[in-house]
Amino acid sequence: MKTRGLRRWTFGVVGACWLAAPFTGLTAGEIELRGIEGRGDELRLSLRNTRTGAGGWVKVGGRFDGFAVRSYDEKTGVARLERDGVETTVSLASAAIVAQRVLTPEEREVVRKTVHHNLRQLSSAAHQYYLENGATETKLELLVGADKYIRELKPVDGEDYSKLVFKQGQPLKLKTASGVEVEWAD
Numbered sequence: 001m002k003t004r005g006l007r008r009w010t011f012g013v014v015g016a017c018w019l020a021a022p023f024t025g026l027t028a029g030e031i032e033l034r035g036i037e038g039r040g041d042e043l044r045l046s047l048r049n050t051r052t053g054a055g056g057w058v059k060v061g062g063r064f065d066g067f068a069v070r071s072y073d074e075k076t077g078v079a080r081l082e083r084d085g086v087e088t089t090v091s092l093a094s095a096a097i098v099a100q101r102v103l104t105p106e107e108r109e110v111v112r113k114t115v116h117h118n119l120r121q122l123s124s125a126a127h128q129y130y131l132e133n134g135a136t137e138t139k140l141e142l143l144v145g146a147d148k149y150i151r152e153l154k155p156v157d158g159e160d161y162s163k164l165v166f167k168q169g170q171p172l173k174l175k176t177a178s179g180v181e182v183e184w185a186d
Contacts, residue, residue, distance in 0.1 A: 031065070033079050033090040036072065045072060045079055047090075051162065103157075103178045111180045114156040119172045119184035125149035126166045127186075136168040 035046040037057065047064045048055030058064045060072050070080040070087070077092035103111065125143040130136060140162050144150045153161055158177025166172070171185035 031067065031081065031088075031090055033092050036074075036092065043072060045069060047079075050160070103180070108178070108180055111157045111176055111178065112182055115159055115174060115176060115180065115182040116184060118153060118156075118161070119174065119182060121150055122153070122161070122164065122166075123172055123184050123186060126168075130168055138166045140164060140166070 030049060030051055032048045032050055032055075033045060034048055034055070037044045037046070042059075044057040044059050046055065046057050047067075047069075049065045052065075054065055056064070058069050060069050062069050064081075067081040067083045070082050072079045079090045079092070081088050081090060122140075122143060125148075126138050128149055129138045129142060142148065143166070144153045144161075155161070156176075157180060159174050161174070164172050164174065169186075171183050173181070173183045175181045
């Protein structure tokens with residue numbers, strides 16, 4: 001799409017644009033590079049925090065959600081961000097590739113089984129939490145962590161477990177980045 005003589009690319013929602021450097025509080029996929037607009041001093045990046053949903057257009061040199069936007073390389077499609085002295089990159093090229101990725105039937109089945117297993121584990125952990133705390137609902141952060149019921153939960157296809165609603169008697173439903181829908185009901 002052309003906009004007043006400037007280049008503009010925009011991509012749909014992408015669930016798995018990975019950050020290259022880990023640091024406190026940041027998880028893979030927390031910041032998405034969704035598009036670019038303009039050139040030179042007018043270049044702006046469309047960034048989105050996948051955890052909070054906050055997003056917007058930011059010029060190179062500006063700030064977004066605690067990150068300083070250091071640079072954008074048009075040839076590689078890579079933006080350099082910095083937070084708390086730690087530099088990381090977000091790739092527009094990766095976003096485009098992920099957006100086009102289509103799973104084979106065999107891959108979809110592996111994803112379905114793995115997510116189903118994760119949901120079963122989460123359901124069991126939630127039930128244990130209900131028993132121990134006399135509660136009827138809980139949150140993911142009370143179930144998963146180094147000293148929690150589940151030490152670590154690894155997404156297999158860009159799925160976001162933080163969006164799950166944990167209420168006693170209610171099934172757990174999730175949709176992965178590739179569109180695989182999985183449900184666990186006790």
